[in-house]
Amino acid sequence: MNTLPNPESRAQPVIQIQKMNKWFGQFHVLKEIDLEVVTGERIVICGPSGSGKSTLIRCINRLEEHQEGQIVVDGVELTNDLKHIEHVRREVGMVFQHFNLFPHLTVLENCTLAPIWVRKQPKAEAEATAMKYLERVKIPEQAEKYPGQLSGGQQQRVAIARSLCMQPRIMLFDEPTSALDPEMIKEVLDVMIELADTGMTMLVVTHEMGFARTVANRVIFMDDGQIIEQNKPEEFFNNPQSDRTKLFLSQILQH
Amino acid sequence: MTERAATTSILNNSEFRRILYQLLIAALLIYLGWSIVENTIANMEARDIRTGFGFLNETAGFSIMMSLVPYEPGNTYGRVFIVGLLNTLLVAGVGVVLATIVGFLVGVMRLSQNWVVSHLANIYVEIFRNVPLLLQILFWYTAVLKPLPGPRQVFERNTEIYFGISNRGITGPEFILLENFSFTTWTILLGILFTIGMHRWSKHRQAATGQQFPVVFVGLGLIIGLPILIFLLSGAPIEFTPAKMGRFNLSGGITIIPEFLAVLLALALYTAAFIAEIVRAGIQAINYGQTEASRALGLRNGTTLKMVIIPQAMRIIIPPLTSQYLNLTKNSALAAAIAYPDLVATFAGTALNQNGQALETLAITMTVYLSLSLLTSAFMNWFNSRVKLVER
Ligand SMILES: Nc1ncnc2c1ncn2[C@@H]1O[C@H](COP(=O)(O)OP(=O)(O)OP(=O)(O)O)[C@@H](O)[C@H]1O
Ligand SMILES: [Mg+2]
Numbered sequence: 001m002n003t004l005p006n007p008e009s010r011a012q013p014v015i016q017i018q019k020m021n022k023w024f025g026q027f028h029v030l031k032e033i034d035l036e037v038v039t040g041e042r043i044v045i046c047g048p049s050g051s052g053k054s055t056l057i058r059c060i061n062r063l064e065e066h067q068e069g070q071i072v073v074d075g076v077e078l079t080n081d082l083k084h085i086e087h088v089r090r091e092v093g094m095v096f097q098h099f100n101l102f103p104h105l106t107v108l109e110n111c112t113l114a115p116i117w118v119r120k121q122p123k124a125e126a127e128a129t130a131m132k133y134l135e136r137v138k139i140p141e142q143a144e145k146y147p148g149q150l151s152g153g154q155q156q157r158v159a160i161a162r163s164l165c166m167q168p169r170i171m172l173f174d175e176p177t178s179a180l181d182p183e184m185i186k187e188v189l190d191v192m193i194e195l196a197d198t199g200m201t202m203l204v205v206t207h208e209m210g211f212a213r214t215v216a217n218r219v220i221f222m223d224d225g226q227i228i229e230q231n232k233p234e235e236f237f238n239n240p241q242s243d244r245t246k247l248f249l250s251q252i253l254q255h
Numbered sequence: 256m257t258e259r260a261a262t263t264s265i266l267n268n269s270e271f272r273r274i275l276y277q278l279l280i281a282a283l284l285i286y287l288g289w290s291i292v293e294n295t296i297a298n299m300e301a302r303d304i305r306t307g308f309g310f311l312n313e314t315a316g317f318s319i320m321m322s323l324v325p326y327e328p329g330n331t332y333g334r335v336f337i338v339g340l341l342n343t344l345l346v347a348g349v350g351v352v353l354a355t356i357v358g359f360l361v362g363v364m365r366l367s368q369n370w371v372v373s374h375l376a377n378i379y380v381e382i383f384r385n386v387p388l389l390l391q392i393l394f395w396y397t398a399v400l401k402p403l404p405g406p407r408q409v410f411e412r413n414t415e416i417y418f419g420i421s422n423r424g425i426t427g428p429e430f431i432l433l434e435n436f437s438f439t440t441w442t443i444l445l446g447i448l449f450t451i452g453m454h455r456w457s458k459h460r461q462a463a464t465g466q467q468f469p470v471v472f473v474g475l476g477l478i479i480g481l482p483i484l485i486f487l488l489s490g491a492p493i494e495f496t497p498a499k500m501g502r503f504n505l506s507g508g509i510t511i512i513p514e515f516l517a518v519l520l521a522l523a524l525y526t527a528a529f530i531a532e533i534v535r536a537g538i539q540a541i542n543y544g545q546t547e548a549s550r551a552l553g554l555r556n557g558t559t560l561k562m563v564i565i566p567q568a569m570r571i572i573i574p575p576l577t578s579q580y581l582n583l584t585k586n587s588a589l590a591a592a593i594a595y596p597d598l599v600a601t602f603a604g605t606a607l608n609q610n611g612q613a614l615e616t617l618a619i620t621m622t623v624y625l626s627l628s629l630l631t632s633a634f635m636n637w638f639n640s641r642v643k644l645v646e647r
Binding site: 061062063086089090092093094096098100101102103104113114116117118119120121122123124125126162163166 | 461462463464465466467542544545547548550551552553554555558562563566567570
């Protein structure tokens with residue numbers, strides 16, 4: 001795992017967020033966000049419920065629109081320009097808490113839909129790629145089944161494979177394990193750890209602090225729409241700076 | 256079996272009870288049905304009413320204001336049945352198509368982000384869904400179409416009329432397709448065949464190379480554009496014979512009678528309000544997460560709609576849509592209220608009053624509606640099974 005390029009040495013920002021602000025109506029949900037992510041970096045974002053973690057990563061692939069500041073992904077600034085948005089969405093994959101698989105398509109079709117319609121790949125090629133990623137998430141034998149026939153953990157692994165089939169440069173995860181039964185969490189985390197080993201740039205919203213310790217290069221703590229603190233995992237967990245971080249950690253590490 | 260179970264009465268056995276109840280109900284139904292038939296036959300014999308289907312070959316003797324096949328008063332009751340059946344099928348068939356188009360449009364409008372559009376759709380649904388259908392038929396007929404000015408006010412004397420609307424309905428020219436028209440017919444047929452082939456070819460090519468082909472545009476060009484060109488090139492081979500306004504009256508041409516229009520409008524707009532609700536509910540039932548996942552994968556909105564939303568919504572929409580089609584067909588019997596000559600008004604109405612063979616006439620008529628319903632259901636079930644989801 002440590003054969004990865006050291007992010008600091010290859011400081012090539014793939015996401016740049018500057019002075020970004022977002023409101024939901026009157027409600028100021030993200031405040032003056034500054035964040036740079038370099039290629040290969042693995043970031044874990046945590047913080048109390050409602051602090052804006054989901055909204056932040058959803059701004060990165062424009063599922064949410066920001067009102068002020070700048071977001072540049074893979075060299076392209078996110079504006080209302082549809083071409084820009086399409087480019088960014090091709091390069092950024094996303095995994096949701098509730099999987100959001102397409103229930104009317106088989107596992108294989110879930111994985112080939114976007115490569116065929118967005119990347120304009122031949123079907124055979126798209127299917128070969130899909131099988132490769134289904135093998136990587138360890139469920140190639142489920143390819144012909146429908147999502148409703150799979151367990152939660154299997155569904156989430158399909159969702160990861162579906163995103164990977166677009167061969168994105170960045171992967172976003174929004175609480176990928178929090179809708180899963182405890183015995184299924186590990187199988188999904190294992191897949192994510194293997195993905196990290198391949199050098200994928202990852203932004204993960206999660207409360208799995210074990211995952212943060214072993215996989216992340218950087219842990220970001222958010223509260224009230226702001227980035228309160230960010231640090232390497234050891235520092236973050238052993239030596240938190242702000243009181244809010246300490247309080248949060250004491251609550252979450254109790255169990 | 257344990258001793259206790261063996262000692263309890265068989266009457267306490269749930270399986271036995273279920274069968275017993277079913278037998279009792281079946282016996283009751285058979286007795287009721289049999290006594291009705293016996294009673295009716297006895298009554299008819301007592302009053303010297305004849306039975307059998309021989310009357311279908313007797314002369315009807317009355318005229319019908321609209322008929323898709325040649326009909327005159329000298330024709331038989333059997334012919335009256337055909338005329339009425341075709342009129343029912345016409346108004347129901349066109350009604351289903353129109354209701355589907357309007358219903359889907361209004362249903363999608365109700366989901367619009369645009370306040371004005373969604374509220375207009377809302378008002379439409381609330382009005383047309385909540386006014387009794389019979390009233391709506393009477394409204395279109397007596398309040399909208401009948402008060403239109405008569406032909407004498409609308410058309411000048413001794414003129415040829417290619418298009419006009421009066422209280423006699425919509426008047427247009429009669430048309431005859433000349434020999435050269437076959438070029439156009441063939442072009443349309445070839446266009447359809449070619450488009451089907453092109454659709455297959457484009458699917459295969461997309462599977463093989465990933466390239467997409469604008470099948471819809473090219474197909475429309477082949478099926479509509481090219482035939483128009485051929486039609487013009489072959490010298491526009493249609494001969495129109497306009498209607499004529501004489502000194503007092505209209506003659507010739509084709510007329511769509513107001514009775515038909517009133518029933519059609521009422522049936523279609525009323526049913527469309529229900530279909531709109533079904534469509535709205537069907538689309539809304541699709542979790543927003545489906546749209547978000549599609550966007551996150553980079554799919555465009557059109558592709559998302561076509562590949563993700565509509566296939567799932569159709570599964571929810573089709574069963575209730577089927578029952579709306581059935582309702583529309585059955586409701587078309589209300590046409591009798593304004594004397595539109597449908598099956599009920601002609602065969603089970605005027606004809607029945609003359610020949611008095613109520614049992615046979617009503618049996619035939621009910622069988623027709625039943626068969627229409629079963630056929631529609633069967634078709635929609637087949638269609639639904641093709642789009643069904645595999646559940647866990
Ligand atoms: N579409 C929306 N419209 C209005 N308010 C919203 C919307 N989405 C989120 N919010 C609000 O914005 C705030 C931040 O939401 P967000 O989902 O980003 O929080 P989160 O940190 O991901 O929380 P959680 O841990 O519960 O997922 C919350 O107060 C939420 O109620
Ligand atoms: Mg969240």
